[in-house]
Amino acid sequence: MRGTHRLLTTIVALLALQLGSLVAPAYACGCGAMVTNKMARIGVDRETSAVRWDERTGTEQIVMRFTVHGDADQAAWIMPVPHRADVTLGDPKLFDELDRLTAPEHRDRDYFWPRGDDWPFADEDVDGAAAAPPARAGSGVGVVGRERLGPFDVARLTATDPTALSTWLHRNGFELSDRLATELRPYVERKWEYVAVRLAPEKTGETLYGVLDPLRISFANDRPVYPMRLSRLATTPQSLGLFVLSGHRMEPRDSIGGDRPEVLFAGTIGKPSGALAELTGTGPVFLTAVDQSFPEPSRIDGDHELVRAATDTPYREIIWDDRLWTVGEVPVWLISVTGGLLLLTAGGFAAARARRARAGVRSAP
Structure with a gap:
């Protein structure tokens, strides 16, 4: 057990070293831990990812995009992966295309009687317009790849000799989080590797804020998985948007401690194009869009295993966009009521005339 603990400790510290001495964990995000220095803070408001799993080739690709807030001018993100990974920049247009394909369908639905916002109930004084809403490593430490990708410094790491690595890190004065070491234990035991990403604004003095550029991570895998365990470290509720692209409709096996995953879209994309075609090819692909909230991240108890749904x-x-039923610009209810009143009035006049006529006949000599 002591050896395993030392291995966990040294791996976490190595990740911090590779990312430029960012050694104090602040927030966690799905699929990895976000870390920054002790004097800064960073939080993840939204994580959106596209998972492409090709059953024929046994490969998985994850394109990830984070929306962040805080005052950090640099930060780092750590992601465990089951096999050796390749990392490239993702295309931001991919998520625009996925949002377009999975957008809800709007349908009009007419209603007859006026409601609170309709005349004669609406306040005439209110405007009716809607409001617009490469570091050195000691013996036993492997840096299997390091690339500069736009604002990202990406290191892909392995560690096999905890003793040599611990000694090297101690001499360099690195601290580490016990919580992060604990959460990495299952990945160490399964001999996963790690993608460590240092990110910083392209202009000096700027802070990390808003939507970050996406990263594309590719690796061999016999079944699709989306790592989520490190999200247990988050101190605020987390939100995950997941697009799964495969040969069939896919879904998370269980909720892993969050709210029940909600399917927002499921359907075949016949001819992918643009950024989507670069990820999937031009042949038909089944797209499933899933949204999930994690009100209490500490309850997350594993990774998302994605499985085929019972049916496609x-x-x-x-x-539904409700609207008052009109003809031209005149409400149908007003036409109906007015017409009905006119008919009743006309009927009343006709009845009165008939009564007078009958009375005249009876009174004639």
Whole structure:
């Protein structure tokens, strides 16, 4: 057990070293731990990822994009991967295309009687317009790759000799988080590797804020998985948007401690194009969009294993746009009520005339 603990400790410290001495964990995000220095803070508001799993070739690709806030001018992100990974920049247009394909369908639905925002109930004084809403490593430490990708410094790491690595790190005065070491234990036991990414704004003095450029991580895998365990370290609720691209409709095996995953879209994309085609090829692919919230990240108890759904039933969310039924610009209810009143009035006049006529006949000599 002592050897395993030392291995966990040294791996975490090595990750911090590779990322430029960013040694104090602040927040966690899905699929990895986000770290920054002790004087800064960074949080992840939203994580959106596209997972492409090709069953024929046994390969998995994950394109990840984070929306962050805080005052950090540099940070780092750590992701465990089951096999040796290749890392490249992702295309931001991919998520624009996925959002377009999975957008809810809007349908109009007319209603007859006026409601609170309609005349004569609406306040006439209110405007009716809607508001617009490479570091050195000691013996037993492997840096299997290091690349500069736009604002990212990417290191891909292995560690096999905990004693030599611990000695080297101690001489360099590195601290580390016991919590992060604990959460990495299952990955160490399964002999996973790690992608360590240092990120910083391209202009000096800027902070990391808003939507970051996406990264694309590719590795061999016999079944699709989305690492989530390190999200247990988050101190605020987490939100995950997941697009799964495969030969069939896919879904998370379970909720892993979050709210029940909600399917927002499921359907076949016949001819992918643009950034999507670069990820999947031009042949048909089944796209499943899943959204999930984690109100209490500490309850996360594993990684998302993605499995084939029982059927390939298509689904698209429908949003009904209710509108008052009109002819031209005149409400149908007003036409109906007015017409009804006119008919009643005309009928009353006709009845009165008929009564007078009958009375005249009876009174004639």
